[in-house]
Amino acid sequence: MSRSHVPARTTLTRRGLAALTLGLMLPLGLFAAPASAHEYKLGELEIGHPWSRETPAGAKVAGGYLTVTNHGGEADRLIAVSSDISEKGEIHEMAVNDGVMTMRQLPEGLEIAPGGKVELKPGSYHLMFMGLKAQPKKGERFPGTLTFEKAGKIDVEFAVDAMGGEPDHGGHGEHGNKDDQSGH
Incomplete structure (x- = not known):
């Protein structure tokens, strides 16, 4: 064998390793896609994009919004919400x-309802975080816990959008008056 053949084998090995690495990483990327979509699953319930708005300095309350889809055959009930960002929800x-x-x-x-979907949004059903300990800031996230009567508890993150403006994430329809700076 000539010496020129050894580097070709080394190059092939590097290419093979690169292909193997790509082959292993690609499926991991597919599994990561739902997490980046900011959705959560708890039993038969699907929780879609929890979000809030930035609040002005000194605000004592903030709103929380999301969708809940029940893929099950019986009703469930959202009975509580809590977060480290506030004294109560x-x-x-x-x-x-x-x-x-x-x-x-x-x-x-x-x-x-079974087979139903409820959208918590400005001007309708929504969550209230009362006695804020910290002000939600645009571009940040804060943790929260949702409690359902049958499905139990799930930890979620609320993405914080602009104060009083349209959410940056899209796909949620009309989100209230741009002049409303109350945070809910």
């Missing part, structure tokens, strides 16, 4: 009746 409903806006806590939680 509550599940709320906002409605306008005869031109009067009302917001109230849902002490019994929020039902997710």
Whole structure:
């Protein structure tokens, strides 16, 4: 064998190693895709893109938004929310009746019907983080825990979008008045 043949074998080995490395990394990238989409699964429930808005300095409350899809055959209920960012969390409903806006806590939680989907969004059902210990900042994330009556607890991260503006992530339709700087 000539010496020129040895480097070719070395080059082939490097190419083979590169191909093997790529072959091993590609499937890992496929598994990582759902996590980067910011979705969570708990039993038959799918929690889609938890998010919040940046709050102005001194704000004592922030809103939380997400979707919950129930792929199961029986109803479940979101009964609690908590986060290290606030002293307490509550599940709320906002409605306008005869031109009067009302917001109230849902002490019994929020039902997710079998085969149904509920969107928590500004101006509708939403989460309230009350007694803020830290201000949510655009581009950051903060942890939260959702508790469901049947499925149990799941830890999620809330992505923080611009104060009063449209979320940066898209796919969630209308998200409220751009002049609203209350954080919810």
